[in-house]
Amino acid sequence: MFYLNTGIKEICCGCRACETICPQKCITMTEDEEGFYYPLKQDDLCTDCGLCESVCPSIHKEKIDYKESGNLPKAFMAINKNEAIVHKSASGGVFSAVVNAYCKDNFVIFGAQFDDQLRVIHSHVHSLDEIDKYRKSKYVQSDINDLDIPVWWSRSSGVA
Ligand code: SF4
Numbered sequence: 001m002f003y004l005n006t007g008i009k010e011i012c013c014g015c016r017a018c019e020t021i022c023p024q025k026c027i028t029m030t031e032d033e034e035g036f037y038y039p040l041k042q043d044d045l046c047t048d049c050g051l052c053e054s055v056c057p058s059i060h061k062e063k064i065d066y067k068e069s070g071n072l073p074k075a076f077m078a079i080n081k082n083e084a085i086v087h088k089s090a091s092g093g094v095f096s097a098v099v100n101a102y103c104k105d106n107f108v109i110f111g112a113q114f115d116d117q118l119r120v121i122h123s124h125v126h127s128l129d130e131i132d133k134y135r136k137s138k139y140v141q142s143d144i145n146d147l148d149i150p151v152w153w154s155r156s157s158g159v160a
């Protein structure tokens with residue numbers, strides 16, 4: 001079942017993959033009465049190419065559901081050794097440790113931040129001095145705008 005054919009909200013995580021891939025640009029995300037974003041298709045522009053359905057993670061769970069594929073991922077536990085960072089973070093400060101370890105030259109860091117109207121949006125920075133806004137989890141759906149990032153991040157990212 002595909003959300004754009006059924007309108008069943010339970011099968012749409014609001015990832016925006018369908019909107020991003022649509023060559024006709026006839027899918028837009030619209031906010032519902034509870035503040036969650038769902039795709040809306042403009043039927044008169046749709047060419048029935050099927051691309052939106054082909055990328056929907058709710059339909060292709062075999063690609064992300066490890067129980068179905070049998071490819072169980074490894075799990076790691078970690079905590080930042082810097083207690084001050086742990087207190088500024090929500091998940092043990094691991095995000096800070098990872099970006100410090102890997103972001104040396106020519107890097108870009110994507111994350112979820114509050115904007116000046118307290119909406120959660122995705123953005124990116126090129127400096128470790130700017131990552132503070134990505135720390136702490138934001139348990140609302142983030143607007144990923146048109147950033148080209150993995151789609152499964154969109155519902156609640158910012159786990160930092
Ligand atoms: S079927 Fe193709 S044209 Fe129609 S909404 Fe989906 S991606 Fe866009």
Ligand code: SF4
Pocket residue numbers: 002003004011012013014015016017018019038039052055056057058
């Ligand atoms: S691709 Fe994402 S936003 Fe589009 S219908 Fe599927 S789950 Fe919803």
